[in-house]
Amino acid sequence: xxxxxxxxxxxxxxxxxxxxxxxxxxxxxxxxxxxxKGLPRPQALRQARLELGAPVAIREESKxxxxxxxxxxxxxxxxxxxxxxxxxxxxxLAAVLSFGLGIGVNLALFGIASHLIFRDxxxxxxxxxxxxxxAGSSHLESNVFRTFSESNLIPNLTGYxxxxxxxxxxxxxxLRLYGIAAAPNYFKVTGTPVxxxxxxxxxxxxxxxxxxxxxxxxxxSDPQVLGKPLWLNGAAHLVIGILxxxxxxxxxxxxxxxxxxxxxxxxxxxLLARFPSGTxxxxxxxxxTASGRSLDAAHPLPQGSYADFISFSSFAGIxxxxxxxxxxxxxxxxxxxxxxxxxxxxxxxxxASLLLARTAARRQExxxxxxxxxxxxxxxxxxxxxxxxxxxxxxLAGITLYFAFTRAxxxxxxxxxxxxHLSAETxxxxxxxxxxxxxxxxxxxxxxxxxxxxxxxxxxTLKSSEHQVAAPAxxxxxxxxxxQIAASILLLSxxxxxxxxLSRTASLDPGFxxxxxxxxxxxxxxxxxxxxxxxxxxxxxxxxxxSDPRIDxxxxxxxVPFNDESNRRTSLRTEASSTPASxxxxxxxxxxxxxxxxxxxxxxxxxxRDTPDDKTSIVVSASLARRLFGSKSPIGRxxxxxxxQGEETFNIVAVAGDTKHMALGEEEALTMYxxxxxxxxxxxxxxxxxxPRAATAEASKALRxxxxxxxxxxxxxxxxxxxxxxxxxxxxxxxxxxxxxxxxLGLILSAVGLHGxxxxxxxxxxxxxxxxxxxxxxxxxxxxxxxxxxxxxxxxGSIAGLGLAIAVAKPIAILLIPGxxxxxxxxIAAILxxxxxxxxIAILGPARRAMxxxxxxxxxSS
Amino acid sequence: xxMQSSPDLLPGTLFLLILRTIARxxxxxxxxxxxxxxxxxGVLEVEEGSLYPALQRMLIKGWLKAEWGVSDSxxxxxxxxxxxxxxxxxxxxxxxxxxxxxxxxxxLETA
Numbered sequence: 001x002x003x004x005x006x007x008x009x010x011x012x013x014x015x016x017x018x019x020x021x022x023x024x025x026x027x028x029x030x031x032x033x034x035x036x037k038g039l040p041r042p043q044a045l046r047q048a049r050l051e052l053g054a055p056v057a058i059r060e061e062s063k064x065x066x067x068x069x070x071x072x073x074x075x076x077x078x079x080x081x082x083x084x085x086x087x088x089x090x091x092x093l094a095a096v097l098s099f100g101l102g103i104g105v106n107l108a109l110f111g112i113a114s115h116l117i118f119r120d121x122x123x124x125x126x127x128x129x130x131x132x133x134x135a136g137s138s139h140l141e142s143n144v145f146r147t148f149s150e151s152n153l154i155p156n157l158t159g160y161x162x163x164x165x166x167x168x169x170x171x172x173x174x175l176r177l178y179g180i181a182a183a184p185n186y187f188k189v190t191g192t193p194v195x196x197x198x199x200x201x202x203x204x205x206x207x208x209x210x211x212x213x214x215x216x217x218x219x220x221s222d223p224q225v226l227g228k229p230l231w232l233n234g235a236a237h238l239v240i241g242i243l244x245x246x247x248x249x250x251x252x253x254x255x256x257x258x259x260x261x262x263x264x265x266x267x268x269x270x271l272l273a274r275f276p277s278g279t280x281x282x283x284x285x286x287x288x289t290a291s292g293r294s295l296d297a298a299h300p301l302p303q304g305s306y307a308d309f310i311s312f313s314s315f316a317g318i319x320x321x322x323x324x325x326x327x328x329x330x331x332x333x334x335x336x337x338x339x340x341x342x343x344x345x346x347x348x349x350x351x352a353s354l355l356l357a358r359t360a361a362r363r364q365e366x367x368x369x370x371x372x373x374x375x376x377x378x379x380x381x382x383x384x385x386x387x388x389x390x391x392x393x394x395x396l397a398g399i400t401l402y403f404a405f406t407r408a409x410x411x412x413x414x415x416x417x418x419x420x421h422l423s424a425e426t427x428x429x430x431x432x433x434x435x436x437x438x439x440x441x442x443x444x445x446x447x448x449x450x451x452x453x454x455x456x457x458x459x460x461t462l463k464s465s466e467h468q469v470a471a472p473a474x475x476x477x478x479x480x481x482x483x484q485i486a487a488s489i490l491l492l493s494x495x496x497x498x499x500x501x502l503s504r505t506a507s508l509d510p511g512f513x514x515x516x517x518x519x520x521x522x523x524x525x526x527x528x529x530x531x532x533x534x535x536x537x538x539x540x541x542x543x544x545x546x547s548d549p550r551i552d553x554x555x556x557x558x559x560v561p562f563n564d565e566s567n568r569r570t571s572l573r574t575e576a577s578s579t580p581a582s583x584x585x586x587x588x589x590x591x592x593x594x595x596x597x598x599x600x601x602x603x604x605x606x607x608x609r610d611t612p613d614d615k616t617s618i619v620v621s622a623s624l625a626r627r628l629f630g631s632k633s634p635i636g637r638x639x640x641x642x643x644x645q646g647e648e649t650f651n652i653v654a655v656a657g658d659t660k661h662m663a664l665g666e667e668e669a670l671t672m673y674x675x676x677x678x679x680x681x682x683x684x685x686x687x688x689x690x691x692p693r694a695a696t697a698e699a700s701k702a703l704r705x706x707x708x709x710x711x712x713x714x715x716x717x718x719x720x721x722x723x724x725x726x727x728x729x730x731x732x733x734x735x736x737x738x739x740x741x742x743x744x745l746g747l748i749l750s751a752v753g754l755h756g757x758x759x760x761x762x763x764x765x766x767x768x769x770x771x772x773x774x775x776x777x778x779x780x781x782x783x784x785x786x787x788x789x790x791x792x793x794x795x796x797g798s799i800a801g802l803g804l805a806i807a808v809a810k811p812i813a814i815l816l817i818p819g820x821x822x823x824x825x826x827x828i829a830a831i832l833x834x835x836x837x838x839x840x841i842a843i844l845g846p847a848r849r850a851m852x853x854x855x856x857x858x859x860x861s862s
Numbered sequence: 863x864x865m866q867s868s869p870d871l872l873p874g875t876l877f878l879l880i881l882r883t884i885a886r887x888x889x890x891x892x893x894x895x896x897x898x899x900x901x902x903x904g905v906l907e908v909e910e911g912s913l914y915p916a917l918q919r920m921l922i923k924g925w926l927k928a929e930w931g932v933s934d935s936x937x938x939x940x941x942x943x944x945x946x947x948x949x950x951x952x953x954x955x956x957x958x959x960x961x962x963x964x965x966x967x968x969x970l971e972t973a
Contacts (some may be wrong), residue, residue, distance in 0.1 A: 003922050018940065019914065022891060025939045026910065029892040032935060058914050065918040 007066055015066055019059045027052060077385035084386070090359060092390065094756075095351045098749060099394020102347030103437045104401030105745065109340045110433050111406060116254040117324070117333065120316055122247045124191025127316035129274050130284065131250070134292050135301060136309035139268040144299045144306075146265075149183065153291040159188040159269035162251070165685045166261070167522040167715035169231040170218070174708075174715035176231075176522050177214075177258040180249065186260075189274050190250070197226045197241030205262050208237040212370055214258040234524025234713050239482040250315060252324055284312060307784070328437075335808065336520060339494065339742060342487045346436065346746045347394075348445035349480040350753040355387065355446060356477055357760045359453035366453055379454035387446025395438035398528070402430065448476070474764065477757045481790075482797035485752040489801025489831055490808065492743030496827050497809060498735030501816045503727050510561065511659030511669070513599030514722030516689050517696065518560060519703050520716040523684040534682035539610070541688060541710055542591060550694035550702040555598070556591035556676060560687050561661055562725055571642045574628055576617035580642060585624060585670035586661050589679055595619070595656055597691045598721075605635050605654025608675040615678055619654040621671035689721070696720065733811075747834070751842040758790060766853055774855035786847050794839055798832060876908065876916050881925065881944065881952040888941040890933060891917060896960055917942060925951050 027048050034044035052058075085092045134140065139161065140148065149157050159182075166177040186192070186453030187199030188211075199209060208230060210219075218226055229236035249255050250272075263269065275284055299306075359366065366379060374382075396461045440490045521541075528534050538556050545554035559566040566586045573580035592610050595602050603622055608614060613680040618639075631783065634652045641648050658669035688707070692699030700718045707716050762769070769782055777785075806823060883889065884896050894917075895908045925948030933939040944952070958961045 002924065006922055006924060017919075019918075021938065022914070022940050025890070025933070025937055026892045028937060029933070029935065047947075052910050058911050061911065061915045062918045065915055065922060 010066065015063055016059065019062050020055075022056045023052070023058060027055075039683075043512050073381065074385055077118040077382050078389055079391045080382065081386035082524050085107040085389070086684075092352060092393070094752065095390045096397055098347040098350040098392040098752070099391050099438070099441055099747060100397025100401060101749065102344035102441065103391075103395050103398030103434055104405070105343050105742070106340050106437055107398055107402040107430055107434055108405050109337065111430055112409075112458070113333065113337075114429065115248075117252060117321070119248060120320070121250045121252060122192060122244065123250065123315060125274075125277065126320070127314050128277050128279075129190060129315045130290055130312045131315070132273065132310065132312035134271070134288065134295070134306045134308075134310055135304055139270050141299075142263070142265055142267055142269060142860075144295060145183075145269040145271070146845045147298050148271075148291065149292060149297060151291075151587050153294055154273045154287060156189045156274040158186045158272050159263070160186055160250075160272065161263070161267050161270055162257070163261075163267070165522045166258070167233050167524055167713075168258075168713065169234075169524075169713050173384050173523075174220075174713065175718050176520065176715045179257045180260045181263045182260050183263050183269070186272075190272065193244055193247075194241040195244040197239070199241055200262060204240075205264070206235055206237045207240045208232065208259050208261045209241040209243060210239055210259040211243050211247065213256060214241050218258075231713070232261060234526050252320070253291075266838055285310060288312065330810070335812070336738075338493060339739065339808075340497060342491060343742055343746055343749070344441060345444070346484045346487050346749045346753075348754070349439050349484045350749055351387070351390065351441075351445040352449055353477045353753050353756055355383075356452070357756065359383065360450050360760075360764070363453070370454075376454040379624055381616070383450035383453055384442065384446050384752060387450065388442040391438040391442035391445075394441065395434045398437070399431065399434050413684075428739065452476075474757075476762055477760065481750070481757050482793045482800070484746075484753050485794055485797030485835065486801035486804060488743060488746035488750045489798055489835065490804045491739055491746045491825075492804065492831055492834070493805035493827065494808060494812070495736060495741075495743040496737035496831065497805075497812070497816065497820065498732050498739055500824075500827065501820050502729060502732040502736050504820065505732055508660070508726070511600060511657055512561065512721065513691075514720065514725070514855055515692075515696070516598050516721040517692055517700055517703055517718060518721050519688045519707060519716055519718045521686045521707050521711075523686065523711060524596070524713050525684045527711075527713065528682075528684060531682045534684070534686070535676075537710060538591070538676070538682075538686060541686075541707060544706050544710070545688065545690060545703065546593075548702050548706060550692065550699050552691040552693040553593050554598045554691075555594040555596075555689045557594060557687050558589040558691055559586070561721070563660060566661065573640050575638055580640070583627075583670070585672055587672045587674065589674045589676060591676045594653075594673070594689070597689045599691075600659060601657040603655045603657060604633060605652075608653070608673065610676045612677050614675045616648075616650050616655075617653040617675055618650045619656050619673040620652055621656055621669055622659050623658050624672060625652075625655045627670060671693075732816075734855065747838055751838045752788070755842040755845065758786065758843050759849075762786070762846045762850045766850075769850055770855040771859070773853060779851035782851050782853075783847050786843065786850060790839065790843060794835060798835060802828060802831075874955075875959065876912060877920060878952070878955040879906070879908070880913075880916060880942075881918065881948060881955065884926075884942055885949070885952060886942055888929070888931075888943040890939040890941050892939075894942070903932075920948070923951075924948075 027045070030048035030051065031041070032043040034047050035041055039047065123129055131138070134677060140159070145159055148154075149159070161181050163179050163181050164176075166179045168175050168177050182200070184200045184202040184204070187194065192199070194209060196210065197209070199206060210225075210230075215221060215225060220229075225242070226237055230239060243260070249257060275287075288310050289307045292310065295306040313319050321330070323481075338741075358722075370376070370379060441657050487807050523534070523537075528537075542556060543552055545551055551666075558564075566588060568587045569582060569584045571580040572583050590608060595607055602619075605619070608617055608619060620628070620634060628634065628639065629637065634655060637652050639650050639652065641650060656671075656673065659671065660669065661671075688703065690699060690703050694702070704716055704718050707714065773782065802823075806821075809821065879895060883894050883901075889897065891910075891913060895910070895913055898906050898908050905966050917926065917928075918940045921928055925945060927943045927945050928940050929943065932973060
């Protein structure tokens with residue numbers, strides 16, 4: 001180690017000069033001595049020189065002592081390679097761009113995935129922080145949680161919950177925010193950092209720690225914000241802190257809440273606890289179980305015990321990923337990662353192909369070097385150094401692409417109703433990953449050509465003609481080309497799969513009109529302690545909306561399709577059956593005019609009424625009616641539901657058309673609608689639906705101002721019902737976009753590879769083609785020959801690619817509408833046609849060159 | 863290169879000889895070769911082709927220090943000097959060498 005340091009510290013330029021001077025001195029001294037013995041000066045010098053031998057050899061050997069071994073060899077190899085490349089800018093550009101695209105695309109995926117999935121949350125020592133479930137539930141009721149935390153059964157216990165109906169009223173408007181409600185010790189137990197200000201202290205229910213993004217976007221990065229109040233749910237909350245800009249929640253997945261507020265006494269709480277480092281799992285389990293028993297004593301469950309169905313997992317590494325993704329998610333991510341690596345593979349195949357051509361053209365140089373004593377290992381090293389130089393150039397290009405991409409990413413708004421922040425990390429891990437990819441790419445693309453080239457001996461090269469040497473290189477290039485085509489088809493076909501899914505999804509009828517306007521009104525809960533006052537507000541709102549000339553009809557709904565879950569499993573029976581059956585169906589509570597407003601057809605019967613006399617009326621969907629009564633009309637029939645407190649009787653007054661609820665691909669649409677008067681407790685989140693008479697923008701304004709007029713401190717968001725399909729079609733959109741883009745990229749790269757291969761083969765075989773033409777082959781026959789030769793490669797590659805695509809389609813089928821398969825003839829035809837077209841364009845140039853070969857010229861030169 | 867036949871140096875002894883030669887004081891390369899030849903009554907002749915690479919090797923190992931100075935003849939010359947580490951190395955090599963010679967002599971006399 002010290003030797004290496006001494007070598008590095010010494011100025012390498014002076015070593016040689018010093019040695020030269022030292023040897024000159026040696027010569028002169030010896031000559032002096034000989035002169036003293038009586039020889040004349042010139043003869044003395046000659047004699048001294050003879051004795052010394054070759055000074056150059058001595059200098060070389062002395063200098064070699066300072067060599068740094070492989071580092072220096074690699075350095076000289078690289079310099080040598082760079083000189084060679086300087087003469088071939090076209091080749092370098094093609095290789096660096098191929099590598100750059102391959103590496104850049106993978107870096108982008110890595111960046112996004114590490115932000116959304118892989119990075120640990122912003123807490124201290126996540127390996128000691130556990131989320132846990134008791135009695136199979138991830139949340140505890142607030143009073144149970146209070147008992148739990150006051151009991152000190154688990155010392156570092158805290159809790160939080162996600163809230164999606166935080167109403168913020170600023171000077172200009174009111175907005176609905178997403179947040180985290182956290183126990184006072186949440187920051188302390190989790191170790192969540194605060195960038196400015198401080199975190200919660202017990203006994204401060206009206207404080208908030210805001211996100212960096214919220215501070216920048218909504219508060220103009222006000223430097224004086226600390227200590228100022230925000231009106232949240234009708235109460236002034238003091239801003240006491242700002243979260244760091246790179247804050248990652250415990251939830252992961254890029255979820256970006258606007259702020260953290262103190263838990264209020266009605267919220268259910270997700271349990272968290274920190275255990276001392278190295279606590280055995282059994283001990284943790286015992287502790288939670290013991291706590292569960294104590295909780296049972298204070299808050300007995302109707303059935304079971306808090307000590308049942310306990311599970312827990314920490315927030316670090318694999319454990320967190322397992323909890324977050326599950327096996328299906330992990331498989332999906334592995335699949336996407338593999339698809340992205342395919343692009344790098346296609347790029348590597350391109351470069352390998354280029355390198356094969358280059359080494360075939362350089363075989364004289366290589367043979368000469370090998371006959372001068374360079375060992376195969378030495379040549380292999382030289383060729384690998386060249387590839388490595390190219391791949392590092394590619395990595396630089398890839399990193400540049402990645403930075404451009406990262407900048408663009410921040411401005412993308414995802415079409416989903418959740419605050420998810422897309423961002424890619426730009427830190428050293430990305431650079432390390434790029435370096436790893438570059439080395440991998442260099443080995444993948446350089447090893448084979450280099451190995452072949454390093455083994456070509458001088459005698460072989462001299463004995464064989466150009467054609468014979470090139471033949472194996474050409475075969476290898478065809479294999480690479482076939483693999484490239486297969487990979488491109490796999491990507492294209494997957495992209496097409498999502499695209500077809502998207503178009504099918506978009507054309508699916510959700511069963512209601514997508515141009516319906518929807519307003520979500522979030523009330524300040526402290527203003528509405530009596531539930532009846534909310535009912536009154538709804539009545540007033542509906543009356544005012546219905547009298548507005550810009551609005552055709554208006555209705556209230558409890559459940560907004562594609563936004564709210566509404567599953568209910570209830571035991572149910574009809575008059576015909578005395579034994580109740582358990583049935584899973586969607587339910588909703590709607591006002592009068594609901595079906596008219598959303599454009600859901602009433603097949604039979606009438607709308608529900610808002611008057612108390614209609615309290616026990618229900619409307620069933622056509623599929624539910626069929627399920628319960630077959631083909632007979634259900635109007636006027638009774639059904640009996642058991643919802644906890646005994647059987648209740650309901651009268652069916654109408655049958656409505658089927659609608660979709662959460663996904664457009666879903667099959668069953670069993671739905672039961674109750675009237676407004678069925679409502680037992682009112683929530684502070686109200687949803688109004690409106691059929692506009694005027695233009696959308698105007699009607700939307702009318703909707704907004706009417707509601708604000710009624711309650712000026714509420715937060716209101718309005719949009720078209722169609723916009724909330726975002727969540728339903730987002731996977732298809734993203735899949736179509738990403739895989740479509742990857743497929744096109746792969747296709748372009750493959751086209752470049754095809755072009756290179758054909759051009760290479762035409763050049764190598766110009767004398768053969770010339771001979772054929774001299775023997776009477778027409779240009780079109782030559783063209784036919786070239787097309788035939790490559791068509792086989794393309795066809796085999798395509799078949800392999802389609803086979804792979806079918807295999808890959810299985811795991812992603814859960815994201816697709818049933819009935820969409822990769823084997824549909826029209827999409828296979830489209831892909832093959834696309835490949836053929838691109839192949840034709842790629843072949844065109846070299847083929848024209850082949851057809852113009854002058855037989856005489858070609859034969860003379862061979 | 864000498865006309866008279868001189869025995870090959872035992873392997874590894876060149877470093878020892880050089881270290882011992884400059885132990886008394888700094889010398890330049892030419893003087894080192896000359897001193898070794900003189901001290902061995904002309905039997906041991908160090909070739910320049912081995913001497914200079916060996917000097918470089920010892921510089922890298924940190925046993926020697928090199929400084930440019932002026933020779934007796936008034937020319938610029940590079941003088942080599944032992945470092946503390948070189949002195950330790952000399953002692954170690956000398957011990958090893960004496961043990962080996964002792965062993966060889968023992969074999970020659972008793973076998």
